[in-house]
Amino acid sequence: MRGAVIHAPGDVRFEERDDPTIINPTDAIIRTVATCVCGSDLWAYRGIEPVTEPHPMGHEYVGVVEEVGREVTSVKPGEFVIGSFATSDNTCPNCRNGYQSSCVHREFMSTCQAEYVRIPQAQGTLVATPDRPADELVPSLLTLSDVMGTGWYAAVAAEVRPGSTVAVVGDGAVGLCGVIAAKELGAERIIAMSRHEPRQRLAREFGATDIVTERGDEGVARIKDLTDGIGADSVLECVGTAESMLQALRSTRPGGNVGFVGVPHDVEIPGEELFFSHVGLRGGPAPVRGYLPDLIDRVWGGRIDPGKVFDLTLPLEQVAKGYKAMDERRAIKTLLLP
């Protein structure tokens, strides 16, 4: 089969790779129906995370089950399935506590930009859709394997409630999905921080009520202006830099919450500032497995359409073009079709 391999920063190739096979009785093999490029894939593409040897890429996927190991009974060949970017047995104490992305058997998926993928812990990781989805639902279903589930977790971690005022730091696919999540969870006011017009438009379409184009201290001041001088109830940090984290913290009211889902790179949180802020902070890789049944329902019923974050669709063999377009911010997110 063929799939993406990164050889060095900026150098992603589509090449022949070994067909995946069942290794453990808890594995499944899926034929990929759609996959995509994630903002976090760009860390390696940009050389911020080292590439010490060539390796496959990709952690987002929907597909059709080809084969299952003997311990997998929850999905069967022929079914259309979605799974999280983090595998989970869905039975360990952390899974039972709702943190499947801290499963004691967790593996981070990393081979999904390919024609076939091996899914470890398939029993706990994969969820089948009610039926074969129509083509137009596939992009939205694909977002549930990461970015929509991650935006959802950001909103849950930031304790968005009916009536909340929410600010979203980051206008990538996750931030935009965070706007959807905030709206679904009942937020009354959703402030998207973005200076890119196409993303502002999409944020408004997804439910943003206000756009703030300023960043840093000026961005914080604008949020305060819009929130009686105290800050937002909930702030979704969807970037992962030291600047975005401080911007998020300082935009939150005392007693409010920051949900942070951008993987932090060189971020140290000043303890004394956090203390006096009274802000609650929770982050991490999103436990999207737990949200899948609910989010599949919302997509299936046409209630949400997060697939709109894909503004570039390419055949999988052009995966390198997909990275380049996102790296140059010409695309929010690239969908890849084998």
Place this chain on the structure above:
Amino acid sequence: MRGAVIHAPGDVRFEERDDPTIINPTDAIIRTVATCVCGSDLWAYRGIEPVTEPHPMGHEYVGVVEEVGREVTSVKPGEFVIGSFATSDNTCPNCRNGYQSSCVHREFMSTCQAEYVRIPQAQGTLVATPDRPADELVPSLLTLSDVMGTGWYAAVAAEVRPGSTVAVVGDGAVGLCGVIAAKELGAERIIAMSRHEPRQRLAREFGATDIVTERGDEGVARIKDLTDGIGADSVLECVGTAESMLQALRSTRPGGNVGFVGVPHDVEIPGEELFFSHVGLRGGPAPVRGYLPDLIDRVWGGRIDPGKVFDLTLPLEQVAKGYKAMDERRAIKTLLLP
């Protein structure tokens, strides 16, 4: 009148100071019935916080109202009152959100180791007891102005629930009060981290079910041993050092919570570790004003007896001795009687 003044690290004197007077119509003057020395007073006493000029000390107090400004109607002369170490109008947005210690009119009390004290924002800050308390209730009522309320907030911020497993880092007065709070909030298992026998005994008396004497990585390993290998649901960080913060974070299960109430000194929280821990974090100066009515009830009804944290009682004029005993860890907490 007379009161404590710190002149330099290690040099606290009891000396003549100006009588406090009503400055603003929102002030009250109280005659101090009891005050005490706080663990946080030791930061200055030990020279960790600079003492640039002589200044009064003390932020914990109960007393009898002597005089009120014209805008104060909620308490009147002759009433026995308790107030928070942080003043609050109890009407601003932050107060209404339950974070009175982030009141837009907040002042931190700092003159309370004295015979008389001026209380700013008295209307929102002070709460009268149902009647004049019996002498034996005074120590417990005094703890409500800081340490008991702070332990309570630590448990609330750490989201202690009925059935929770809780670990408490720090065996000072606040940590011990945190044990009381965890018990009152329904924790099933309370692990106190302490290597001092008298404090271990008091922790058990307050409701601790387990004692862990190890610290650092070994302490974390012991907590994991006691919690199915995943960590405690809630951890109360009641120290404020980088070591204690990491110990708290690493002792918490994915999806669990740390409530941190030790004022952080040189603490930087590593963003990536916090991210992958899935731990929620909230700290700050406790909004004890909000807890006062409930905690007064619990003390008045004999349900809790946090006054046991005082293991040394001195006349106020011997305040210097009180600091010394706590500095040398001969006393957990010193009660001072004018």
